[in-house]
Amino acid sequence: MMDIHKLKAFVAVIEESNISRAAIRLNMQQPPLTRMIKSLEVELNAELLTRLPRGVEATEAGKALYQEALTILAHAQAIPKRVQNIAQGMEGQINFGFTNSVGLHSFLPTLLRRFREQFPAVSIHLEEDGSSSLIDSILNEKNDIVFLRKPAPISLGLTSLHVLDEPLIVALPNNHPLATKKDKIHLLDLESFDFVLYRRLAGQDLFDNILANCYSAGFSPNIVQKAPRLTSSLNLIAAGIGLSIVPESIKNFWNNQIVYKALKADTPCIAPIYAVYKNDRSNIRLTHVLSLLKSLEICTY
Structure with a gap:
């Protein structure tokens, strides 16, 4: 099961093209963020980032994960509102x-x-x-x-x-x-x-x-x-x-x-x-x- 926090971290890195800037965006230190990304690569048995002299870019596998992560995060973000709507009778049948x-x-x-x-x-x-x-x-x-x-x-x-x-x-x-x-x-x-x-x-x-x-x-x-x-x-x-x-x-x-x-x-x-x-x-x-x-x-x- 994918860790939502790891996916958020990965999305930030891709969008910033830089781990340091992503760490600032996420209000965390760079070493823990680097470990999270490495953990994702181990989990998926795939290289997700290509390290560049002044940043990073997504590999083909990383681009695929980025698109899937956006979908998962959007769905996760919508869950509380949907649950509240159901509880309040605003959705359903x-x-x-x-x-x-x-x-x-x-x-x-x-x-x-x-x-x-x-x-x-x-x-x-x-x-x-x-x-x-x-x-x-x-x-x-x-x-x-x-x-x-x-x-x-x-x-x-x-x-x-x-x-x-x-x-x-x-x-x-x-x-x-x-x-x-x-x-x-x-x-x-x-x-x-x-x-x-x-x-x-x-x-x-x-x-x-x-x-x-x-x-x-x-x-x-x-x-x-x-x-x-x-x-x-x-x-x-x-x-x-x-x-x-x-x-x-x-x-x-x-x-x-x-x-x-x-x-x-x-x-x-x-x-x-x-x-x-x-x-x-x-x-x-x-x-x-x-x-x-x-x-x-x-x-x-």
Whole structure:
């Protein structure tokens, strides 16, 4: 293993082309410096310097060592700063997970943009998956924080932060009988119509939430088609196959041939969003994310 002090000494000698001047630069006596250089030559079994009448110059082997030494010393000099940056959450990687429907809400890109602006050296990894898989990813420490439509089970010992409540609205084909209704549509008014829903396997939390709202209103929706993704359900709605209940944020993605209406019910129809994570104070990058999330002024604590 190369001695950093010897490499520094060698670099000084090469750059000064003189052992005496190098010793002054290094604030040391000439004899110890000469012994260090000689020790390097013994270690490497190579002559590193050619002695001249008024100084020294690097041999071919010495020139090669000089270039390598500069790289090693630069890396060594950068290590403390990098370690400090990692410890302060200024470098490294942060891993986010989210369900498909949460990924459509504007708070998430806003959060990611602000994080990137403040911590540009931190790499951001994103993963979209179902809620069960995302909770497992927190337990297995694959993700640092995930965003779901319901809190994690209390028994798992995870922290669930209520981020926001998003209204649920009705998405209708533009030729639907209810499309011209000016007022809010009462949830029970949807009982006699066909539904298109986001498949439960892909969006369990949202699917269960929609059904629970329908049951609470007094009916079971007639589901004629299930879509693999929330956005793909819009194709089916536009085609006139049925209507759907969707998070309000979805209306920013498709307006062609679809009409969106507010819902009226005895109990407000909402789709909450939760941040789920391990309460680990040593995860400084996660602490930064939570601080930024709070600064968005959308969280309910």
